Amino acid sequence: MPRMPSAEPSKRDWFSDLIGRTRFVVLIAVIAVLLVAFSLFLQGTLLALYTIYDTWHEMLTKGVASQSGTLAVEFLEVVGTMLKAVVFYLIGVGLYSLFIKPLNLTSALGVESLSDLEQKVVSVIIVILGVTFLEHFIRWQEPLETLYFAGSLALAGGALVFFQRVHQGQGSDLQQPEAKLRARRELFEHDTEQREIKESDVKKAEEMTQAKAEGKVDAASGSQ
Numbered sequence: 001m002p003r004m005p006s007a008e009p010s011k012r013d014w015f016s017d018l019i020g021r022t023r024f025v026v027l028i029a030v031i032a033v034l035l036v037a038f039s040l041f042l043q044g045t046l047l048a049l050y051t052i053y054d055t056w057h058e059m060l061t062k063g064v065a066s067q068s069g070t071l072a073v074e075f076l077e078v079v080g081t082m083l084k085a086v087v088f089y090l091i092g093v094g095l096y097s098l099f100i101k102p103l104n105l106t107s108a109l110g111v112e113s114l115s116d117l118e119q120k121v122v123s124v125i126i127v128i129l130g131v132t133f134l135e136h137f138i139r140w141q142e143p144l145e146t147l148y149f150a151g152s153l154a155l156a157g158g159a160l161v162f163f164q165r166v167h168q169g170q171g172s173d174l175q176q177p178e179a180k181l182r183a184r185r186e187l188f189e190h191d192t193e194q195r196e197i198k199e200s201d202v203k204k205a206e207e208m209t210q211a212k213a214e215g216k217v218d219a220a221s222g223s224q
Contacts, residue, residue, distance in 0.1 A: 026099040034092035040085035048078045076135045083128045090120055102195040107183035122160050129157050 051074045090109075094117040097106035111117050133153050136146050186192040 023099045026095055030092050030096045033088050037085050037088035044078055044081035073135050073138050076131055080131050087121055087124050104183040104187040104195045107195050108187055119164055126157055126160050129153050
């Protein structure tokens with residue numbers, strides 16, 4: 001007498017599908033983070049327009065000497081705002097590409113895994129720290145506080161750089177130079193947003209993983 005198929009696999013598959021669908025909850029975070037990014041981009045744009053108008057108005061009415069020492073600081077604030085917007089934008093598109101659908105944009109930027117996303121965000125944060133310190137250095141109102149501020153930024157920046165060094169080469173094996181170039185060509189020349197993961201990419205990733213396991217290539221080779 002033939003045995004009846006068990007219902008357990010179908011239940012397991014249904015539950016697995018349900019768990020897999022929970023990835024779409026990341027859309028909440030993606031939308032929220034992108035809204036913050038767009039808000040910062042808009043604020044940075046308005047701040048830039050106001051700064052340009054204010055500096056030119058003051059220069060024409062009070063002379064060039066009125067802008068000494070303050071012009072660079074005001075525009076650095078605009079740069080800092082835009083860089084903060086970039087951080088949120090990278091997080092938003094990165095999470096979307098990793099959890100929802102792969103994008104040529106993130107592949108062109110070299111964001112193929114959470115480790116890649118972390119390193120990109122840390123890189124921008126280091127630049128923000130440098131710009132912030134430059135603002136305080138140009139103002140030079142209280143030298144002692146500026147020295148303390150420089151020390152704290154050096155510690156924070158050093159820790160972030162150390163983090164990058166430790167995690168260097170820990171990204172996805174799909175992050176290959178030809179994959180980046182193909183993604184950039186599809187994005188900027190053919191306006192193709194969604195990225196297609198080809199069988200050749202998967203095969204190359206498998207070969208790279210096997211080579212790393214056997215010690216034939218350096219651990220950082222997968223992210224070059």
